[in-house]
Amino acid sequence: MRMKFRNSFFIAGLFFGSTAFAQDPMETYFLWPSGQNVATKVQTWASYSTGSDMLTNGFVNKLYLGGYIDDGLKSSVMKRQNSYNIVGATADLGVAGVFRFRKPDVVGDGVTQISHKHFMSIRVRDRYRLDGAFGPEAFQLAFYGNRPFRGQTADLSDIKFRFLHWQQVQLQIPLSNTTGIGLSVLKGESFFKGETRKANLFTDPNGYALNVNADFTYQMSDTAKSSFKAWHGTGASLDLYQSFYFGMDQNYVLHLAASDIGFIKWSGQSQTFQKDTSFSYTGFTIDDLTNLNDSSFAGLSTDSLLPTAQFKSVTTWLPATLQATFLIRSEGKWNGMARASLYPNSTARPELKMTAMWKPNKHFGLRTSVAVGGFSRFRIPIETEIAFARKIYVRGGIDNALAFIVPDKSGGQGAFVSLTYSFERGYSN
Amino acid sequence: MISSRFLLAILFASVIGIASCKRDNPFWDTGIVAPILNASLTIDDILPDSLLETGSNGEISVVYETKFIGLSDTLFNIPDTTIDTAFHIPFFSLFLQPGGLITPNNSYQQTKYSLNGVEIVAGKLRSGTMYLLLRNDVMRRISFRYEIPSATFNGVPFDTTIIIPAAVNTTTPSYISATIDLAGYDLDMTGLQNNISNTLVVRYEARIDPTESSGITIIPADTVGIASSFTGVVPEFIRGYFGSSTIAIGPETTNFNLFQRIQSGSIGLEALNMELVLENYVGMDARVTLNDIWSTNSQTGNTVHLNAPMMDQPINVDRASYSFGFPPSVPWTQTYTLNNSNSNARALVENLPDQLGYDVTLVTNPLGNVSGNNDFFFVDWAFNGKLRVELPLSFFASNITLSDTIDYDFTTVENKEDILKGTLTMTAENGFPFDAQIQLYLMDVNGTIIDSLIAMPNNILSAPTTTSGSHIVANGQTTSQLLIPLNEQQTQNLFFYNRIMIKTRFNTTGAPSYVQIYNTNKIDFRLTADFDYRVNN
Numbered sequence: 001m002r003m004k005f006r007n008s009f010f011i012a013g014l015f016f017g018s019t020a021f022a023q024d025p026m027e028t029y030f031l032w033p034s035g036q037n038v039a040t041k042v043q044t045w046a047s048y049s050t051g052s053d054m055l056t057n058g059f060v061n062k063l064y065l066g067g068y069i070d071d072g073l074k075s076s077v078m079k080r081q082n083s084y085n086i087v088g089a090t091a092d093l094g095v096a097g098v099f100r101f102r103k104p105d106v107v108g109d110g111v112t113q114i115s116h117k118h119f120m121s122i123r124v125r126d127r128y129r130l131d132g133a134f135g136p137e138a139f140q141l142a143f144y145g146n147r148p149f150r151g152q153t154a155d156l157s158d159i160k161f162r163f164l165h166w167q168q169v170q171l172q173i174p175l176s177n178t179t180g181i182g183l184s185v186l187k188g189e190s191f192f193k194g195e196t197r198k199a200n201l202f203t204d205p206n207g208y209a210l211n212v213n214a215d216f217t218y219q220m221s222d223t224a225k226s227s228f229k230a231w232h233g234t235g236a237s238l239d240l241y242q243s244f245y246f247g248m249d250q251n252y253v254l255h256l257a258a259s260d261i262g263f264i265k266w267s268g269q270s271q272t273f274q275k276d277t278s279f280s281y282t283g284f285t286i287d288d289l290t291n292l293n294d295s296s297f298a299g300l301s302t303d304s305l306l307p308t309a310q311f312k313s314v315t316t317w318l319p320a321t322l323q324a325t326f327l328i329r330s331e332g333k334w335n336g337m338a339r340a341s342l343y344p345n346s347t348a349r350p351e352l353k354m355t356a357m358w359k360p361n362k363h364f365g366l367r368t369s370v371a372v373g374g375f376s377r378f379r380i381p382i383e384t385e386i387a388f389a390r391k392i393y394v395r396g397g398i399d400n401a402l403a404f405i406v407p408d409k410s411g412g413q414g415a416f417v418s419l420t421y422s423f424e425r426g427y428s429n
Numbered sequence: 430m431i432s433s434r435f436l437l438a439i440l441f442a443s444v445i446g447i448a449s450c451k452r453d454n455p456f457w458d459t460g461i462v463a464p465i466l467n468a469s470l471t472i473d474d475i476l477p478d479s480l481l482e483t484g485s486n487g488e489i490s491v492v493y494e495t496k497f498i499g500l501s502d503t504l505f506n507i508p509d510t511t512i513d514t515a516f517h518i519p520f521f522s523l524f525l526q527p528g529g530l531i532t533p534n535n536s537y538q539q540t541k542y543s544l545n546g547v548e549i550v551a552g553k554l555r556s557g558t559m560y561l562l563l564r565n566d567v568m569r570r571i572s573f574r575y576e577i578p579s580a581t582f583n584g585v586p587f588d589t590t591i592i593i594p595a596a597v598n599t600t601t602p603s604y605i606s607a608t609i610d611l612a613g614y615d616l617d618m619t620g621l622q623n624n625i626s627n628t629l630v631v632r633y634e635a636r637i638d639p640t641e642s643s644g645i646t647i648i649p650a651d652t653v654g655i656a657s658s659f660t661g662v663v664p665e666f667i668r669g670y671f672g673s674s675t676i677a678i679g680p681e682t683t684n685f686n687l688f689q690r691i692q693s694g695s696i697g698l699e700a701l702n703m704e705l706v707l708e709n710y711v712g713m714d715a716r717v718t719l720n721d722i723w724s725t726n727s728q729t730g731n732t733v734h735l736n737a738p739m740m741d742q743p744i745n746v747d748r749a750s751y752s753f754g755f756p757p758s759v760p761w762t763q764t765y766t767l768n769n770s771n772s773n774a775r776a777l778v779e780n781l782p783d784q785l786g787y788d789v790t791l792v793t794n795p796l797g798n799v800s801g802n803n804d805f806f807f808v809d810w811a812f813n814g815k816l817r818v819e820l821p822l823s824f825f826a827s828n829i830t831l832s833d834t835i836d837y838d839f840t841t842v843e844n845k846e847d848i849l850k851g852t853l854t855m856t857a858e859n860g861f862p863f864d865a866q867i868q869l870y871l872m873d874v875n876g877t878i879i880d881s882l883i884a885m886p887n888n889i890l891s892a893p894t895t896t897s898g899s900h901i902v903a904n905g906q907t908t909s910q911l912l913i914p915l916n917e918q919q920t921q922n923l924f925f926y927n928r929i930m931i932k933t934r935f936n937t938t939g940a941p942s943y944v945q946i947y948n949t950n951k952i953d954f955r956l957t958a959d960f961d962y963r964v965n966n
Contacts, residue, residue, distance in 0.1 A: 066453025147460025283464030
């Protein structure tokens, strides 16, 4: 029995387009219930990705895994500096259940059609997201110190960092065969956000003074709890999907998706530090050189430079994803796809991705892509799927093959793995 | 067919394996340039304000005063004294009811102290302790009353009653002791008839404790005794005749702290004013002879003896009078002004002494008891000599080496272990008309030098100078930079130890011309650091 191709694509996009991250390492088109008797599928997955147009993979690996970051590593990053640099990271852990209530309709000549009325899915996700942007001198100051800026001003303006950690319960409902909606309730666990507007540091040529101008804001969620039990914010998000089909055999599909359109409102115990200040530090003034006791150095703590915390509720918009995907399908082993993505509320840049998909049989699939934009400059994602006994799909992939080949000359990396299990039953209708 | 469970196990093992991947902290080295401290060093910081006087044109003089001849400790010294008294029942046995009197009715006792020719008629005690030890051979409790009619506190004579426990048996007496503070008591030392001196009157009364339930027969062998000891008796004030005697004061030395930080070198003073002041707060005539006064530099071993007109000459000292205020007496004073023309006072000071010595002879009451036992003495106000040195800071210095030790504490400096190595730069803008060669020595708690810190050359150059009259004066500031290179071990030493010795060698500009120091002269110090700092997240 041959299934109607058009609808299968839609369902796949509905359920798995929403798992895409800013870097989109997981383009999952494999969960749709293809079998006649497949009633329920359960999936679990784990993924991470990082990216930067300046930070190299070698540098990020050291930063994450630890160890000494030597001058060579820092130099490889400095060679990639731009006038404005971005960095991002994301992680997603979760389980999903996709439920089909009816077996596919037979529409004639043995062709079945999967209706939007047949499905819904529920996901529970634990998500992390970091967005950052900074000028090259911020990196230089952080990793080389202010010695290179002796007699100069280091520009620290427009530094942005935001980290979000939240849990999500996501209900996805098809509205039609080509349209779907996803509704999520969000539990905010933690966040911090820091940004400078106008900031710089001048180092006197003789080291006599450090002059700081800083207009900055720093916000953080309630620090009372930091575990999974912490519920410091509540929010909601919306996902929307629409597919358009073209061609004689509808071999061309334009799929539009918007995901993570939402917010988290953090509790009133969230802290906001805001200051617009200029000061010159010339060292401790010693009144009595013959009495260099500890009190002479009172105020050494940097706490005195921070403004007083304001406790108030803070609302953060989720980093959203807007995607337009154009798919060229064939009945053969090869398919192709092009995708353009925008990332509102994120420091990621627009992204274009071209993918070639090879599926020689129903048990194995391989796809490779080239991507420019997003958090990185250029990536080569590779992923594969293996099906076992029609019930189990194992998928895995890496976000950038260059991370393994030239780690000190490439930015952006990631990996994912997922396991899907299909439960079958007979249908009575 | 691959087992589904097997695949699940692989998947979750992989996830757990990735999640539990061991992570270390990343760390990297940065170069930090930062100001550390700044300070200004004026003459006020080198010498205490209390020693400095500023002239009308801002010129600085050092005025140092030290009391170097003291008499109070040697003039009157009352020895510790013990008086034993025992009461016996004479000739025959006697039965006494409770309350029955053992001692005679009026058992006053006078004790005359021998005080080497000093005849005290009255006094007040600053301190003193009376220790009583009482003995009882009677097998009944004894009520023992002890009075000192000639010792009064706020007009009330000393009077105390002590119960002595009954003897254990006929052969084992009982004892009890008591300690009584006599501080603040007024003493009348003229005896029962008020016609003698140095005499203390006491009275005892012993009787069977009236609360005893029955009487007892006492026999001649029974004893009720008391031993009273007076210790640590220091008078606040005494009056009488202090005798006519010759007292040797010294030879002794006292510390002279003005130059205590100077280790070596020499100075030349343009001028010096010195005053020797003799003061007599004692209500007693005297005659004093200054046999010798000298200064000693312990570093060089050099001693300079004072040559001045009043030396070796008897000086008549008049008695002080009561002031009825503070201080309690109006002293006799005599001031001798010494300068370059009448003495070698300048040489005495140019010796850079750390000790001042004296040898003085004092004859008390050379004319006898002309006061009729009305000499007086307040213990804190005796006879003394003071030396007052006024030293205009117009001088030349040659290799004057100062040494000082500074304790510091960097225990609260955060992340100091991440400071790896670097260079401290000390910038000195010198406004004094002299060069200074400076070195810092890191020391341990025992004062052992661990390391020297400042690299050569370690000179702070003199300020530009100009001539003003006969003096060389600073005119502006000269900037010098001293480098303190610190390798990783030296850096950690700096945080580990907490004591630094500063050794500075001064040479004035244009010596032997005199430089003049003004209150506007100063050195501005700025300490900056250029160091490698390890960021360790």
